[in-house]
Amino acid sequence: MSPTLAGLIGLIALLVATLALVFAIQALKALRNPTAVPARHKPAEQLPQATHRQTPGTHVKPGAAALTEPERAAKPLTVKDDLRQLHKEVDALRGELGHALRHLAVVRYDAFGDVGGRLSWSTALLDDLGNGVVLTSINGRSDARSYAKDVREFVSESKLSPEEAEAIEQLRLKVQPATT
Template identity: 65%
Template sequence: MLALAVVSLVVALAALALAAAALRRTPTGVADGPDALPEDVVGLRQEVAALRAEAVDALRHLAVVRYDAFGDMGGHLSWSVALLDDGGNGIVLTSIHGRSEARTYAKSVAGWTCEQQLSPEEEEAIGAARP
């Protein structure tokens, strides 16, 4: 019985020594130095940078302004929405709701400004969308 305990202790110590040696080794694909990163981390950083570059052109700045276009109508049924990218390029959509009809307008925006005259509500929507 004592011999079995001694053999078990020797095997456990040998396994502990092998585990410690494995932890000291540098993993495959990792360069030496404190600032070195595995190749897969470098690749992930490149992918994140590419996604950030693509997101600049995405219409991710949005603002909606609801209002009453006519004094005799209630419910804030008219609205203006600005859909813009990081550079302030995109569109402003406006829908004016009246008693018998609704009209919708689209105006292009470049650099947070528009060549066409904007209504106060459209200007408010662009201002609210601006980060």
């Protein structure tokens, strides 16, 4: 693997790790904030106390929190309900993941005959539907040019170089069989 490609992959990995760290910090803050915890996960001593009088013939354990009318009307969640909710959330996350730019293809080449070392490159970054961007850097002896072109369903409205088209085609062959 060339040092430039390794650097690009390392940069992308650093970006993903940074985003994961930010999400983890926010999750920890939410867990430490007691107002962010749903009532069903709070200890009984933190639940609201009853504001109405006990009617004759009913028994309430001393120190136990009585439920208010809206809380009594709401059915307590069971393990099955929790599992159903988790399945819904996982399905939603999978749907969102399909729109993440998570497929990468890099094509390296010599753009000019007088420059060797395959210093020029085209990179396609696409989601599961073939939407994303193709990035190109053309490097010569005296200058360098960079291009970014939108891609929708594995096709770009901009004219593509053969190397850009090759990077997109590599991902189309990799991604489309998984989505059909």
